Amino acid sequence: xDPQLSEDxxxxxxxxxxxxxxxxxxxxxxxxxxPGTSGHSPELWSTMAAQGWLGLxxxxxxxxxxxxxxxxLVAEEAGRALVPxxxxxxxxxxxxxxxxxxxxxxxxxxxxxxxGSLLATVAELEPQALHDPRxxxxxxxxxxxxxxxxxxxxxxxxxxxxxxxxxxxxxxxxAAGPVLGVFCVPAGADGLSVSPHAxxxxxxxxxVVLDHVHVTAEAALGGPLGPGAATAxxxxxxxxxxxxxLCAEMAGGAQKVLELTADYVTGxxxxxxxxxxxxxxQHHVADMATRADGARLATHQALWxxxxxxxxxxxxxxxxxxxxxxYKAITVMAHQLHGGMGYVRENDLHLWSExxxxxxxxxxxxxxxxxxxxxxxxxSPATL
Amino acid sequence: xxxxLTEEQAxxxxxxxxxxxxxxxxxxxxxxxxxxxARSPLVEQFQKAQAAEGWWGVNWPREYGGLEKTAVEELIxxxxxxxxxxxxxxLTVTSLGPMIIRxxxxxxxxxxxxxxxxxxxxxxxxxSEPDAGTDxxxxxxxxxxxxxxxxxxxxxxxxxxxxxxxxEWLAVRTDPDAPRHKGISVIIVPIxxxxxxxxxxxxxxxxxxxxxxxxxxxxxRGNLIGEVNQGWSYIVGALALERSALGSxxxxxxxxxxxxxLCRCTVVDGRAxxxxxxxxxxxxxxxxxxxxxxxxSRRTASLLDAGAIPAKEASMQKVFTTELRTKxxxxxxxxxxxxxxxxxxxxxxxxxxxxxxxxxxxxFLRFGGGTNxxxxxxxxxxxxxxxxxx
Numbered sequence: 001x002d003p004q005l006s007e008d009x010x011x012x013x014x015x016x017x018x019x020x021x022x023x024x025x026x027x028x029x030x031x032x033x034x035p036g037t038s039g040h041s042p043e044l045w046s047t048m049a050a051q052g053w054l055g056l057x058x059x060x061x062x063x064x065x066x067x068x069x070x071x072x073l074v075a076e077e078a079g080r081a082l083v084p085x086x087x088x089x090x091x092x093x094x095x096x097x098x099x100x101x102x103x104x105x106x107x108x109x110x111x112x113x114x115x116g117s118l119l120a121t122v123a124e125l126e127p128q129a130l131h132d133p134r135x136x137x138x139x140x141x142x143x144x145x146x147x148x149x150x151x152x153x154x155x156x157x158x159x160x161x162x163x164x165x166x167x168x169x170x171x172x173x174x175a176a177g178p179v180l181g182v183f184c185v186p187a188g189a190d191g192l193s194v195s196p197h198a199x200x201x202x203x204x205x206x207x208v209v210l211d212h213v214h215v216t217a218e219a220a221l222g223g224p225l226g227p228g229a230a231t232a233x234x235x236x237x238x239x240x241x242x243x244x245x246l247c248a249e250m251a252g253g254a255q256k257v258l259e260l261t262a263d264y265v266t267g268x269x270x271x272x273x274x275x276x277x278x279x280x281x282q283h284h285v286a287d288m289a290t291r292a293d294g295a296r297l298a299t300h301q302a303l304w305x306x307x308x309x310x311x312x313x314x315x316x317x318x319x320x321x322x323x324x325x326x327y328k329a330i331t332v333m334a335h336q337l338h339g340g341m342g343y344v345r346e347n348d349l350h351l352w353s354e355x356x357x358x359x360x361x362x363x364x365x366x367x368x369x370x371x372x373x374x375x376x377x378x379x380s381p382a383t384l
Numbered sequence: 385x386x387x388x389l390t391e392e393q394a395x396x397x398x399x400x401x402x403x404x405x406x407x408x409x410x411x412x413x414x415x416x417x418x419x420x421x422a423r424s425p426l427v428e429q430f431q432k433a434q435a436a437e438g439w440w441g442v443n444w445p446r447e448y449g450g451l452e453k454t455a456v457e458e459l460i461x462x463x464x465x466x467x468x469x470x471x472x473x474x475l476t477v478t479s480l481g482p483m484i485i486r487x488x489x490x491x492x493x494x495x496x497x498x499x500x501x502x503x504x505x506x507x508x509x510x511x512s513e514p515d516a517g518t519d520x521x522x523x524x525x526x527x528x529x530x531x532x533x534x535x536x537x538x539x540x541x542x543x544x545x546x547x548x549x550x551x552e553w554l555a556v557r558t559d560p561d562a563p564r565h566k567g568i569s570v571i572i573v574p575i576x577x578x579x580x581x582x583x584x585x586x587x588x589x590x591x592x593x594x595x596x597x598x599x600x601x602x603x604x605r606g607n608l609i610g611e612v613n614q615g616w617s618y619i620v621g622a623l624a625l626e627r628s629a630l631g632s633x634x635x636x637x638x639x640x641x642x643x644x645x646l647c648r649c650t651v652v653d654g655r656a657x658x659x660x661x662x663x664x665x666x667x668x669x670x671x672x673x674x675x676x677x678x679x680x681s682r683r684t685a686s687l688l689d690a691g692a693i694p695a696k697e698a699s700m701q702k703v704f705t706t707e708l709r710t711k712x713x714x715x716x717x718x719x720x721x722x723x724x725x726x727x728x729x730x731x732x733x734x735x736x737x738x739x740x741x742x743x744x745x746x747x748f749l750r751f752g753g754g755t756n757x758x759x760x761x762x763x764x765x766x767x768x769x770x771x772x773x774x
Contacts, residue, residue, distance in 0.1 A: 127732075130721050132653035155722050198729035200717075200740050205725070270519035279773075280757040332710060335747035339517055339755065340542045343587050343747055350588040350744075357717065357743070361725045365718040367662040 003297055009073055016053070016074045020081035023047045026348050029082045033351075039204040040086045040119065040161050048087070049116025057091075057241075057307075058098055062106045063114035068241065068307035072248040072299065079249030079359075080256040082351055085203050086119055088249065089157035093120035093166050095241045100182060100234035102223045109164070109184075121162040123153040123185075123208050124235075131364060133170075133232070134177045138210065140169040140220075147171075147220065149183055149191075149213040155362075159194045159206035163187050166221065167210065168235065180231045182221040189213050201358035240316045243363050244306055247299040247316075247323040250359045254292045254327040257352045261285065261334045264342070275337075284333050291326035298322050317372035324360035324369075331356045389460070396457050400464045407433045408470050416469055417736055423548050427471055435503030440477045448485055448493060449501040455688035459632075459681060466634025474545075476500055476507045479625040480553050483570075483618045487610040495606070496572065507553035508545035508575065510596070511619065513538070518755050520555070521564040521616065525598060527556035527571055529605065534571055536579075536601040542752075546582045546594040551575055554598075559613050569615040572607045573598075589745035623754060624698060628684050630753045631701035633677045636712055639742060640674055642735055643667070643716045650720070650734070657719060666715050674712075677705045696767035699759040706749040706756065713743035 005013065023044045032039050048054055057071035058064025071091065078087055094113045097106060112118035129135035138151025149169055159165065165185045170178035185192060191213040197205045222230055262285055265276035275281050298319040305312035331353040335342055342349040360366070389397065412426045434440060443458045444450025453461070458478070465472055481500050484492055499505035516522040525538025536556060546552065552573040559567030573580070579601040585593045610618060644667055647657040657663045680701040687694040716739040717724030728737020750756050764770040 125722060127723075128652055130652055135652075135654050155725070197725075198727040198733070199725045200727050201725070202727075269515075270517060270522070275518075278757070280760070328714070332714075332747070336750055336756070339751040340512070340593075340748075343589070343751075344593075345586045345588060353588070358725055361717060361720075361722055365721055365724075367666075367718070368721075371662070 003300065005073075009069070012070055013073050013077060015051070016077035017080065019047060019051060020077055020083060024078075024081045024083050026082070026351070029084070029351060030348075032084050033202045038161050039084055039158065041084065044083070045086070045119075046116050049114070052114075054090070054094075054116055055110075055114030058094055058110050058114060059106065062098075062110035064098075064110065068244075069300070069303045072245055072303035075245045075248040076252035076255075076296075076299070079252030079355070082253070082355055086158050086161060088246070089121035089162065090119055091245060092122050092157075092238070092242045093162075093164065095245075096122060096166055096182065096234065096238040097221065099238050100221045100231060102221075105184075105218075105221060105223075118164060119158065119162045120164040120166065121156055121158050122166045122168070123156040123159070124168040125155045126152060127154045131368060133168075133180055133235075136168065136170055136178060136180070138167065138169040140167075140171045140181050140183055142171075143214065146214055146216045147181075147183060149185065149210045149215065151210050153208040153210070155197065155205045156194075156208045158204050159208050160196065160204065165192075165208070167208075179228055180235065182231055182235070183215050184219040184221065185210070185213055185215060189215070199358065200361075201354035203355075203358055239363065240312060241306055243316050243320050244299065244302040244312075246359055246363055247295070247302065247319040250323045250327040250356065251292070251295040251299045253352050253355050253359075254295050254323070254330045257327075257330050257334045257349070257356075258285075258288050258292045260349065261288065261330075261337050265337055268341070281337060284337060288330045288333055291330055295319075295323040295326045314373060314376035317369040317376065320364065321366050321369040321373060324366055327356040328360050393457060393460060396453075397460050397464060400461055403433075403437060404464065404468045404470060408468055413469065416471070430471055432503055434471075434473070435501065438501070439473060440503055441481065441497070441501040442473065442477065444481060444485060444497070444501075448497045455685040456682065459628075459685040462632050463634035463637075466632055467638045469635070469638065474506050475509065475622075475626060476505070476549075476553075479622040480507050480509075482625060483622045484609060486621065487614070487618050489610065491606055492609055505551055506545065506549045507551050507572065508543055508549035508594075508596075510540045510543055510546075510552040510554035510573075512540065512542045514541055517542075518758060520619070521568070523555055523557060523568065525554070525556050526560070527554075527558050527569065530602075532605045533602045534605060534607065536571070536573065536598045536603070538598050540596045540598075541585070542593050543582075543596045544591070544593040546575060546596050547584065547592065549575055552580075552596070553609075555615060555619055558615075562613060565616045567613055568619070569612050570609040570618050571603060572609060573601060573603050577601050577603060587748065589748055590741070591745065591748070624693070624695060626753050627698045627702045627759075628681070628688075630749055631677075631681055631684070631698065631705040633674065633681055633705060636677065636705070636709060637674060639712060639716070639735070639738060640667075640670055643712075643719070643739070646734055647719060650723075652721065652723075663719050666719060670708075670712055670715060673704075673708050677701070677708055680704060696763050699754075699762040700767075702753065703756045703759045703763070706746070709742060709749060710746040713739050713746055717743060 052065055053074045055064040056066040057068040097109050126136055140147045140149050149167055167183045167185050169181055171181045172179040191211040193209045194206045199205050265281050266274055268275050302312055302315040302319040305315050334349055407430055412430055415426055438451045441450035442453045446452045484496055511520055513523050527534045527536045554571050554573050556569055556571055557567050558569040579599045581597040583595045585595055647663055650657045684694050684697045684701050687697055720734050723734055726733040728741050765772055
């Protein structure tokens with residue numbers, strides 16, 4: 001038992017922090033939010049690939065190196081630096097491929113992800129199906145030696161820039177709900193149309209309409225026998241990893257906002273003294289610090305359990321329920337302590353405030369994860 | 385004790401609603417939904433109609449052109465305007481005019497009050513400076529007499545109405561040698577005076593505020609309000625009135641009512657949001673909080689009508705209501721799950737983005753008009769006699 005980072009883990013964290021400070025400064029973050037840009041930085045991406053970070057948490061046989069914990073530590077630094085979401089969406093897709101793909105699919109796709117030559121994303125949510133696959137309407141129908149996909153997806157990250165989209169669709173109706181499949185759809189496929197959402201965090205999510213999109217048999221993740229129980233299990237396992245990695249991003253962002261705020265109240269003088277010398281301010285900062293530390297600890301625990309194949313449903317849900325609220329509350333209090341100085345758009349604070357709220361509302365908000373915690377307590381499962 | 389409107393108050397509310405039916409046109413509503421706080425021909429037309437009703441003097445004595453309504457009646461008006469989403473009464477009417485009435489010279493009253501009631505003069509609050517925020521008494525903008533004119537030099541920040549108002553209600557230092565609170569005066573400055581530069585500052589809440597520079601700005605000696613070097617008490621008095629306005633609840637109630645309706649008709653994962661136990665509990669808690677907010681604001685108003693100075697009560701109301709604004713927007717966005725991420729610019733945004741916009745605007749109300757930390761200190765010290773901190 002030692003919740004602290006090991007020496008190697010600390011080195012990785014330090015190196016990621018230094019690299020992101022250099023290659024992902026806040027000026028780049030702001031530039032990539034502007035309308036008309038792709039939201040993606042090839043230079044940053046190749047730096048991340050060169051450091052080996054895009055292969056973290058992936059099988060060594062396919063170009064991977066490093067554990068899911070290592071990946072989480074880099075994600076934490078990415079959250080601190082507000083690295084564009086192409087990192088998150090590509091990692092999410094890669095994790096799903098690692099869990100569900102055939103050896104050939106993994107060999108092809110994961111090697112390209114690790115090398116930095118493939119941007120990817122997952123298209124799962126639909127406007128009326130956010131957590132329960134029984135309400136997914138996108139369908140995959142066998143056609144010739146492949147499949148035809150039709151339906152409408154929402155909140156697809158980086159749909160406009162990803163080279164590859166993993167589309168979750170129903171292939172048949174089963175007794176316990178739909179049989180699901182995951183299909184690789186290349187960018188620009190016939191019948192695929194993408195229209196951007198305007199989102200709170202300006203973070204490149206889109207609606208995606210699939211109008212009779214043809215894909216080959218090899219496009220079904222897991223091969224011809226892929227669709228079925230294995231898919232549902234792989235999706236559940238992948239989602240647990242996505243949540244833990246998103247928590248890592250949030251924990252990193254929360255720590256940064258705490259540090260920005262501590263700096264501000266130390267330097268800002270009113271009534272002839274730094275406002276950080278007032279107890280009311282100190283108590284707020286202490287509460288922010290407790291929230292941030294709890295977020296990192298809960299996140300590291302969830303990542304560690306997932307990385308070591310231990311049961312982690314409870315710890316993942318605890319991490320998301322705590323960290324989403326913590327990060328958001330830290331940004332809300334940061335605004336309070338910065339006053340007008342932190343409220344103008346010229347100040348960077350709102351960039352984290354938006355990241356915090358968007359992350360809180362992604363992959364299930366607080367109540368969703370509290371029900372998961374209740375279910376782990378053996379209380380009647382929520383019928384969400 | 386009486387928790388219902390009197391007949392007279394109910395009639396007043398009906399009068400307000402009838403006015404809103406006539407003047408809050410669909411065109412104006414559409415415009416307000418997209419750009420709050422902007423000035424436009426439609427908004428000006430609405431404000432002229434408000435002024436013609438006598439509302440731009442609603443709480444003033446009749447001798448100054450006011451309607452002499454009670455604070456409770458003023459609250460009814462404010463709540464109705466907010467609930468309907470109409471342009472609010474300006475602070476000039478609710479907070480600054482009353483200071484002119486209380487502290488102004490006869491000449492001040494004759495010059496400014498009729499222009500306010502006619503809707504011809506509105507004031508931007510020229511208080512904060514980069515080094516004088518919560519510590520407002522640290523302000524350094526100078527005014528010196530030169531013959532029959534004040535000459536003003538300095539800068540003001542968070543000067544939110546400077547691009548909309550006709551004048552500045554400017555806090556200036558007129559005696560640099562006096563103790564901090566004793567050398568401050570209030571001078572009214574036409575916003576189009578030579579030497580004024582208004583630079584926009586855009587905020588996260590999409591509301592424009594301004595950084596305003598004053599360089600050798602000259603105004604007539606008579607633009608001084610009340611007595612020289614006595615301005616601090618006028619500023620504090622106006623802030624106290626502003627606090628009640630910041631603690632108003634009409635727009636919160638409207639957002640909540642619309643959120644409940646949205647939860648009834650939004651179906652996700654096979655069920656309406658409103659059928660979910662967690663949604664029901666969250667909405668119920670917000671309803672409880674809102675009820676408390678209403679009660680706190682009515683108490684403040686009734687104390688004002690009784691002639692009291694409700695410093696503790698107005699501070700409590702301001703803290704509670706401004707923090708509830710964050711909570712309502714925050715929880716509303718959470719109830720909508722992924723859809724809560726949609727920005728007001730998105731055609732599919734729930735409630736046309738009012739939740740997310742409220743979330744972005746809420747911080748300003750908590751630190752503006754006296755930070756909530758200072759407000760809490762007022763509750764403890766003035767309400768319960770706790771010893772003053774260092």
